Each structure stands twice: as C-alpha cells, then as structure tokens.
Amino acid sequence: MLIEIATKDARLGMYVHAVEGGWLASPFWRSHLVLSKPSEIAKLVKAGIATITIDTSKGVGPAQAAPPAPPVDDVPAIADRRVASEDAPYSGPERRLRKRGSSELDRARETVERSKEAVSRMFAEVRMGNAVDAADVSPLVDEIAESVARDATAMLKVTRLKNKDEYTYLHSVAVCALMINFARRLNLPEDEVRDLGMAGLLHDIGKMSVPSALLDKPGALEPGERSVVQSHPVKGHQLLSESENISAAVLDVCLHHHERVDGTGYPERLTGEQLSLHARMSAICDVYDAVTSNRPYKRPWSPSEALARMRSWEGHFDPALFAIFIESIGIYPVGGLVRMGDNKLAVILTANDEDPTAPRVRCFYDIPAQAMVPHRDVDTGGGASHRTILRSERGEHWFGDNWSAIHAQVQAGPVDDAAPRRTAVGA
Ligand SMILES: [Fe+2]
Structure with a gap:
C-alpha cells in the first residue's frame, strides 16, 4: 500500500x-x-x-518503523525497571522446540527455576546487608553453563519468559546464559566463560540497594528517581568489592554494563577504547534481554526485531562485537547479510515467528563465482546446505561503498530481476 x-x-x-x-x-x-x-x-x-x-508492502510502515537510539536517560526504562504485566511473552510453542521434544526444554526449565530461586535467595541476603561469596554462586553458574552447552536455544528461550515478580532474578539468569553463550562463540577459555557467567548473574546486584518502589514504578521516573536507579552499578561494584572471591571481570561488568561506546553511558562515560571486552559484551547482553522482555507500557520486541533495532542504534554497542553476538544466538535481524551453506550471500527478508532461527532469505550472490545471481527466496531450516545459514557477513567487506545500493536493490527488487554479472569483490 x-x-x-x-x-x-x-x-x-x-x-x-x-x-x-x-x-x-x-x-x-x-x-x-x-x-x-x-x-x-x-x-x-x-x-x-x-x-x-x-x-508498506515492501518495507515497514509508520507504526512499525525502527526507532532511533533512545536517549541515554531512557535506558534505565529499558534495562533497569521491573515489568508490570503478568503476561509471559512468547508462550506459544516454537516449531523447532516442539520437534526437539520436551526433554531439553524441560531440563532448561528446571535449571532456570532452580537458578531463579537461588538468585532470589542471594539477592534477599544482599538486601539484608550480607555479602556475596563467589564460591556459593559457582555451582549455579556451572549448572547454567552446562545447560547452555547442551542446548543454548532452549535455555535462551526459557529465560525470555518472565512475569513481573521474577523479572529481576530471571534477567540475571538470562544475562548469565547470554554471556556464557557469547563468550564461547568468542572462543574464550572456559575459566573466563564461567567468570563471565558469574558476571552476568551478579551484574545488577546493586539494584538491591534501590527501593523496590522505584524499580516497580510504572511510567516515567523523575530526574531524582532516575539518578537513584542509575546508581546501581556503583552500588553493586561497592558491594562486590567487599565480598569474597569476586574476580576483576565480575567487578568490571557490574560497574560498566551501562556504558556506551560513544561515551554517553554511565556511570563513568567511558568510550569503546576505554571499555574492556567484557564490559562491551555485557552492554549487549543486558539490553537484548531487557528489550525482549515485557515492560510496563511496551510490548516486548521479538528477538529478530530487537537485533534489528539494536543494530541501528549508532554509538551504543561495539558493532563488530554485536555481529558476533547475533551469531551466538543464531537469530538474524531482518535486512542482515548472511552466508549460506552453498556459499551464496543472502539478505534476511522476514523473520519466522514460529522459529526465530529459521528466517526467509533472498540469495543474490555466488561467492566462488564472484558474481551476482538471479534472486532466489529461500525458507531456511531443514538441513539442506542451501537452506542453512552459516554466519553473518559484513556487506562492506564484500561490496565496499556499493553495499548500501546493492542492499537496497536486493531488498526491493523483484525475485528474478538480477541479471548475472560480475562484481568487484572487496578484500
Ligand atoms: Fe543494570
């Protein structure tokens, strides 16, 4: 239309x-x-x-358009506030998980339920003024790490389902699982993987120093209230500094998970060059879980929608790291470039609501032949190489400055309109 x-x-x-x-x-x-x-x-x-x-038949309409990056003051509204709706998002069955059978999904649910209860107890202790001992938390991180290793998709799906009473605890479990999965994708040593899992579990512990009335408050926060909420990284860091066996990585993530690479985050307004790999990873995992969870006045974004929107926020995340994060969760944003199993380049056309890991793509470029090919739309999934997404690719790497124009042509063009032709390939 x-x-x-x-x-x-x-x-x-x-x-x-x-x-x-x-x-x-x-x-x-x-x-x-x-x-x-x-x-x-x-x-x-x-x-x-x-x-x-x-x-609107070829692109998003006014109501669906991706918004610009939120101002820095809105981030607590995304990441630091508890949810008010009882409705758990994404409660409908997903095709791939049904096919997989209930066993791993059930195991993931059990792990998450146990983790949630343990985190709830730990946070209650902190509220009463008691310190945290990493040795007490390690078995929990190990259990989550093993569950992620068995089936990351099941684990990440279960941790997305939250209601208002369990958001804070489940957000911690979810960021733990996301950090573990992300760290393994980066081929970090397993000790470091577990350390980052613990960092995910404890990153928001400073919220226990923030009055629940503020965390639960629906609607906008007053400036004074916002500064109290935004004090949670410093308070958490202080608390963990006084605790037993807390690693430097855990302290770093706790203090810096709300920083942005353009230096507009908080509390220290560090830039990408000043932020550690761990801190930059945590900023991505924290926001991804927050925006795919229910919030007071906003529906949760689907995983592919969240990735597409987050990718458009210039200056918020480390772009190279964000691309690897997308790979780590196996969900590709609409419009993204991917390499298929048959060595074709393709653009993600539409998300698959039933299975976010199996979107519809448009193949348009043959890598071995280094040539454009007639567009072919493919529903991914099912195991055949031409239906399998191998990984994300950077358009600028393949097409240099021409990528923007080629990307638009591929997204807009009729299926059979691309005559085969040679195209210079970037280094
Ligand atoms: Fe936070």
Missing part, C-alpha cells in the same frame, strides 16, 4: 516509492530506495523534500 508521509517521519526500513518533486529532486540516484541508514533520511530532509511516498 502506498502512503504519503512527512519526510521528518521517515524511519529506517521504509521503502521509498516516490519523493515530492519527483526523483530529479531526490538526493539519490536510485528510483526506489529502502532507507537503511540514518544518513539517508538526513539527506532527504536536507534536500528540502517535505513528503515521501512509502510502499
């Missing part, structure tokens, strides 16, 4: 069918365009184009 909107309301993911004044007035050479970068929107605005016509 064609809709005319004000250019100022343009959002990433929109398919631009026409611009006010025709394409001669457009700052782009292409006759159609999927808005994939904030700079493209800025160009339209700068060119003085007041309205654009978008095609």
Whole structure:
C-alpha cells in the first residue's frame, strides 16, 4: 500500500516509492530506495523534500518503523525497571522446540527455576546487608553453563519468559546464559566463560540497594528517581568489592554494563577504547534481554526485531562485537547479510515467528563465482546446505561503498530481476 508521509517521519526500513518533486529532486540516484541508514533520511530532509511516498508492502510502515537510539536517560526504562504485566511473552510453542521434544526444554526449565530461586535467595541476603561469596554462586553458574552447552536455544528461550515478580532474578539468569553463550562463540577459555557467567548473574546486584518502589514504578521516573536507579552499578561494584572471591571481570561488568561506546553511558562515560571486552559484551547482553522482555507500557520486541533495532542504534554497542553476538544466538535481524551453506550471500527478508532461527532469505550472490545471481527466496531450516545459514557477513567487506545500493536493490527488487554479472569483490 502506498502512503504519503512527512519526510521528518521517515524511519529506517521504509521503502521509498516516490519523493515530492519527483526523483530529479531526490538526493539519490536510485528510483526506489529502502532507507537503511540514518544518513539517508538526513539527506532527504536536507534536500528540502517535505513528503515521501512509502510502499508498506515492501518495507515497514509508520507504526512499525525502527526507532532511533533512545536517549541515554531512557535506558534505565529499558534495562533497569521491573515489568508490570503478568503476561509471559512468547508462550506459544516454537516449531523447532516442539520437534526437539520436551526433554531439553524441560531440563532448561528446571535449571532456570532452580537458578531463579537461588538468585532470589542471594539477592534477599544482599538486601539484608550480607555479602556475596563467589564460591556459593559457582555451582549455579556451572549448572547454567552446562545447560547452555547442551542446548543454548532452549535455555535462551526459557529465560525470555518472565512475569513481573521474577523479572529481576530471571534477567540475571538470562544475562548469565547470554554471556556464557557469547563468550564461547568468542572462543574464550572456559575459566573466563564461567567468570563471565558469574558476571552476568551478579551484574545488577546493586539494584538491591534501590527501593523496590522505584524499580516497580510504572511510567516515567523523575530526574531524582532516575539518578537513584542509575546508581546501581556503583552500588553493586561497592558491594562486590567487599565480598569474597569476586574476580576483576565480575567487578568490571557490574560497574560498566551501562556504558556506551560513544561515551554517553554511565556511570563513568567511558568510550569503546576505554571499555574492556567484557564490559562491551555485557552492554549487549543486558539490553537484548531487557528489550525482549515485557515492560510496563511496551510490548516486548521479538528477538529478530530487537537485533534489528539494536543494530541501528549508532554509538551504543561495539558493532563488530554485536555481529558476533547475533551469531551466538543464531537469530538474524531482518535486512542482515548472511552466508549460506552453498556459499551464496543472502539478505534476511522476514523473520519466522514460529522459529526465530529459521528466517526467509533472498540469495543474490555466488561467492566462488564472484558474481551476482538471479534472486532466489529461500525458507531456511531443514538441513539442506542451501537452506542453512552459516554466519553473518559484513556487506562492506564484500561490496565496499556499493553495499548500501546493492542492499537496497536486493531488498526491493523483484525475485528474478538480477541479471548475472560480475562484481568487484572487496578484500
Ligand atoms: Fe543494570
């Protein structure tokens, strides 16, 4: 459906069918365009184009558009507040998990239930002023690590299901599992993997020093309230510094999981160069779990939607690390570039609600032949190599400065419109 909107309301993911004044007035050479970068929107605005016509059958509509990165003050609303809805998200069965049978899912549920109770007890102790001993927490981290090793998808699915009473505890368990899975994808030594699992489990322990009324408060926080909530990394770090057997990695993650690579995070406003690998990993895991969980006035984002939106937040996360995180959870954001098992490059077209790990893709490039090929849409999953996603790829690596244009063409073009032709391949 064609809709005319004000250019100022343009959002990433929109398919631009026409611009006010025709394409001669457009700052782009292409006759159609999927808005994939904030700079493209800025160009339209700068060119003085007041309205654009978008095609919602080929891109996102006004209500679905990906938002810009939230201001730094909104992050606590995403990551630091407990949820108010009882509805557990994603309670519907997922095809792949049904096929897998109930055994591993049941085991993951048992592990998560035990973990939640243990974290709840530990946090209650902290509320009463008692210190944490890492030796007491290690068996819990080991159990979560083993569950992630057996079946990461089952574990990560179970930890996404939260209600308001268990959010804080389950968020800790979820970030623990995400950190373990992420660290293994990075091939870190197993000792370090466990250390990062513990860091995930304890990263928000400073929230025990924040009044529950603030963590539970629906609606916006007053500036004074926000600063209290934002004090939790420092308070947690202080508490852990006085505890037994706490590693440097755990302390680092506790203090720095709300920092941003552009230096606009808190509490120390460190930049990407100043932040450790562990801190940069934790920022990603923390926000991913928060935005895929229920929140007071906002539906939870699906995993693929969350990844697509988080990827668009410039300056928030380490982009290279974020790409590896996406690989680690096996869920690919719509619009992302992937390598298929038959050595074709493909763009993720649509998410699969039943199985987030099996999206629909559009293949368009043959790597061995170094040539564009006619577009072919494929439903991934099922085991055949041409249906298997191997890993994420960087478009700039393969196509250099041409990637933005090629990406838009692939997303917008009819299935059979790409005539085979040679394309220079980047180093
Ligand atoms: Fe936090």
